Amino acid sequence: MYQPLPCLDTTADCVQRLQAEAIQNSTVLRELDTKVSLINEKIEEARKNNQKSIDLAIFEPALQVFLRQDTIVENGQSRKVGVVERVGQLFTNPGPVINDLLGAIGIPILRGVFGGNDAQQGRAIQISDLVVKVAEMERGKTEIIAKTRDRVQQLVLDFDLYAREFQAEQAIAISEAKSLQLYRVTYAAGDGDTDVYLNRKEKVERAKLQAFKAWAKVRGQITNLKTVVTPRE
Numbered sequence: 001m002y003q004p005l006p007c008l009d010t011t012a013d014c015v016q017r018l019q020a021e022a023i024q025n026s027t028v029l030r031e032l033d034t035k036v037s038l039i040n041e042k043i044e045e046a047r048k049n050n051q052k053s054i055d056l057a058i059f060e061p062a063l064q065v066f067l068r069q070d071t072i073v074e075n076g077q078s079r080k081v082g083v084v085e086r087v088g089q090l091f092t093n094p095g096p097v098i099n100d101l102l103g104a105i106g107i108p109i110l111r112g113v114f115g116g117n118d119a120q121q122g123r124a125i126q127i128s129d130l131v132v133k134v135a136e137m138e139r140g141k142t143e144i145i146a147k148t149r150d151r152v153q154q155l156v157l158d159f160d161l162y163a164r165e166f167q168a169e170q171a172i173a174i175s176e177a178k179s180l181q182l183y184r185v186t187y188a189a190g191d192g193d194t195d196v197y198l199n200r201k202e203k204v205e206r207a208k209l210q211a212f213k214a215w216a217k218v219r220g221q222i223t224n225l226k227t228v229v230t231p232r233e
Contacts, residue, residue: 002222004230010160018156019149022229026148032141035063039134046127053124067125067133151228159221166214173207180204 006021007014023029038059046054059067180200186192 001219002225005222005225008156008159008222008225010156015153015156018225018229019152022148022152023145025230026144027231029141029144032137032144036134036137036141038063039067039130039137043127043130043134051127053126054130055124067130148228152225155221155225155228159218159225162214162217162221166211166218169207169211169214173204173211176200176204176207 002008006017008018042054042058046052056067180203183192183197183200187194187197
């Protein structure tokens with residue numbers, strides 16, 4: 001049931017395998033590596049040509065997202081929000097952040113960020129700023145890796161807890177069913193009480209429902225692990 005996960009238990013070996021696979025399969029991490037390589041390539045070209053700045057227009061729109069630094073206002077004070085802060089949002093509000101990191105951004109938004117006329121589109125970025133941005137992206141990558149490891153470990157621990165809860169609820173349901181089966185013999189012989197019989201049937205149904213809910217949590221947790229460890233492209 002846990003396929004294509006390589007394993008699913010709380011042993012150190014299994015947790016480490018799941019963490020390693022999650023990091024290897026991370027689309028965001030691969031995208032960060034690609035973007036860092038592209039920026040470093042442009043920096044090297046500029047340095048060979050004795051340039052101190054690079055025209056932003058040479059970067060593809062998807063890469064410009066990484067060079068963007070939004071300004072937000074909190075408590076009357078403005079501050080910059082860059083790659084590192086967006087990394088934290090990957091685990092709290094991942095949708096918009098992943099869209100940004102993967103370059104899923106429209107031309108109108110880019111024009112709003114970088115300007116819509118020829119003069120604005122011709123703006124350049126200093127090589128020193130690009131070096132800082134690369135360092136920021138590398139820190140972001142390190143943080144994503146750390147958070148991914150923590151996330152996988154917590155998911156595995158929660159799975160183990162849910163699995164134990166299911167086993168307990170299942171055992172209760174089996175016990176209640178056996179008890180009802182024994183009482184049914186007594187009841188059929190005319191020695192039982194109708195209210196007791198009906199009450200035991202209700203207890204069996206409640207126990208089955210609890211076991212089903214516990215099983216649903218187990219399956220949901222497996223799905224959560226698959227989403228992190230083996231995400232679909």
